[in-house]
Amino acid sequence: MNRLFFLSPYFFVLNFLFDSGYSLRLMTLGYGLCGFITMVVGTLKIEFLLVENRSLKGKRKVVRSMVDKVKARFNVSIAEVGSNDKWQKIELGISAVGNDRRHIDSSLSHVLEFLDSLCLAQIVNTQFEIISL
Template sequence: MNVGTLCVRFRLPENGSLKGKRKIIKSISSRVGNKFNVSVAEVDDLDRWQAATLGIACVSNGRRHANEMLSKVMDFIEVIRGDAEILDYEIEIITL
């Protein structure tokens, strides 16, 4: 069994409140979760209204499949991100 994780850090330069941040991140999270059937959660920068970190996870029977799926998720996020600027991201595949 392979667990794939994707950690994406965002900067929200046009945002002015935690409520605005929540709207942007919730939109990205729900669209990614619905399209790819992966788990999505905000995992860091919870009290910072101009920054956000999303953690995304999937389980697969193959390392290659998990990596391809998370790469597609990242491509999708780049298209739908709106005003959120992607600072960096990291994909990690763990074999259990």
């Protein structure tokens, strides 16, 4: 019994590129070549100010509340990334990984809006970055 294999024209292009020494990274520029999916990493750094806080214990309570609520609601990674010894300043780092730039942008924007709506601390500064790999 003869079996016919239907190979995509991309199969031959990929074999040529791999045999020629090109890396996968060169082939995945933009939204991907030949159906490969690119990896998109989004990072968000938020600085908060706790105006009425007077101790590190109070700061830890607010940080724990923010981190737990974000983890319960969104599929992102979140951690305190700086100002650990300052009791009126919080720096949170949030990251998300996916294959669609718009989805990552939307997810991190929703996290920022959610943290702002909690009214636990005043947002002082934000840094937002999306990297395509």
